[in-house]
Amino acid sequence: MKPPIEFWFDFISPFGYLASLRIDALAARHGRTVDWRPLLLGVTVLKVMGLPPVPKTPLKGAYAARQIERYLRRHAITLGRDPGAPPMNPLPAGRLYAWLRVHQPARAKAAAQAIFHAHWAQGLPMDDAAALRGVVMASGVPAEVVDAGLADPEAAALLRAEVDAAIAAGAFGSPFVIADGEPFFRVDNLELLEAWLERVGW
Amino acid sequence: MKPPIEFWFDFISPFGYLASLRIDALAARHGRTVDWRPLLLGVTVLKVMGLPPVPKTPLKGAYAARQIERYLRRHAITLGRDPGAPPMNPLPAGRLYAWLRVHQPARAKAAAQAIFHAHWAQGLPMDDAAALRGVVMASGVPAEVVDAGLADPEAAALLRAEVDAAIAAGAFGSPFVIADGEPFFRVDNLELLEAWLERVGW
Numbered sequence: 001m002k003p004p005i006e007f008w009f010d011f012i013s014p015f016g017y018l019a020s021l022r023i024d025a026l027a028a029r030h031g032r033t034v035d036w037r038p039l040l041l042g043v044t045v046l047k048v049m050g051l052p053p054v055p056k057t058p059l060k061g062a063y064a065a066r067q068i069e070r071y072l073r074r075h076a077i078t079l080g081r082d083p084g085a086p087p088m089n090p091l092p093a094g095r096l097y098a099w100l101r102v103h104q105p106a107r108a109k110a111a112a113q114a115i116f117h118a119h120w121a122q123g124l125p126m127d128d129a130a131a132l133r134g135v136v137m138a139s140g141v142p143a144e145v146v147d148a149g150l151a152d153p154e155a156a157a158l159l160r161a162e163v164d165a166a167i168a169a170g171a172f173g174s175p176f177v178i179a180d181g182e183p184f185f186r187v188d189n190l191e192l193l194e195a196w197l198e199r200v201g202w
Numbered sequence: 203m204k205p206p207i208e209f210w211f212d213f214i215s216p217f218g219y220l221a222s223l224r225i226d227a228l229a230a231r232h233g234r235t236v237d238w239r240p241l242l243l244g245v246t247v248l249k250v251m252g253l254p255p256v257p258k259t260p261l262k263g264a265y266a267a268r269q270i271e272r273y274l275r276r277h278a279i280t281l282g283r284d285p286g287a288p289p290m291n292p293l294p295a296g297r298l299y300a301w302l303r304v305h306q307p308a309r310a311k312a313a314a315q316a317i318f319h320a321h322w323a324q325g326l327p328m329d330d331a332a333a334l335r336g337v338v339m340a341s342g343v344p345a346e347v348v349d350a351g352l353a354d355p356e357a358a359a360l361l362r363a364e365v366d367a368a369i370a371a372g373a374f375g376s377p378f379v380i381a382d383g384e385p386f387f388r389v390d391n392l393e394l395l396e397a398w399l400e401r402v403g404w
Contacts (some may be wrong), residue, residue, distance in 0.1 A: 050254070167261070170265060
């Protein structure tokens, strides 16, 4: 049994959301499972790499916006939120997910999917504690568990540890997939990841 | 007859070289021709976008190096030059190509292919005027024409104009392809360009 594929993401990232819709089915076609791991672009890209956010980068910001529109058309996906709008604060959702991944591993992925869906498909403010709590409860996590996660200061430390692990593994973007040590950055490269899992022409 | 696809590149860029090996055949499969257009990453990326060179960007530099190695393995290509070595000065080759594109349009692309091959497949210093002259002559441009291009101060102005045109069109990287106004950045996206030319699922 091979280890899970690592799927690194930030809830703040529309490209991370788009990849989240495909990564489990892609992996399953090759008999693989996926470990969803949170990172923070505000640490990896802004602090470690020293880059500005993509939407604020001349030329690249416009290109990224166009890429999203093109991807949405091609995959027939509608967003409930303008990807060009000011981003939410990713810490509450990232911390809660990092906590659930450790303390409720069987329910954590469904919670992450629910957060992504609420934020990007429905346009809900997932940096609002009440909205975040409701969405994660609706995904199947008992209310007392959600509340324990929201209140536990360990959640912040768990997220920090994940971000440190991302950097140590060379992961910096969202989505960033690592399969058996091989890194694949960007939703554009999911086809390349799949070819690599099939070992077509490698 | 549709207009040519624009293929923007910088001779300094290994990814530009790798795309140059495929772009004409890809376009021809869809009945399209390609206009090879020079830009300077030192202007678009460093000055306009305000970013550091990719090889010097933490995390991304290591990822890009790995991407190149993976691409070379997959496409069975050997480079004659370490892509991690200090880059050449791209101005002499860029200026000469910008001049040839205007003054010798029927021979310019073969000259560009020869410069790319000499630099990336053979490891020759294409910022050396004598080596550049020899390679472009061998590609089929008469010696007196090469010398005229190398001596003409208009060459620098033509390259600057191309860089300005790139920026105006939103092109910033190497390779950067624009087909009927639709932009495709990175050699990784040539498959997406091809799907777009076929209008599969769009």
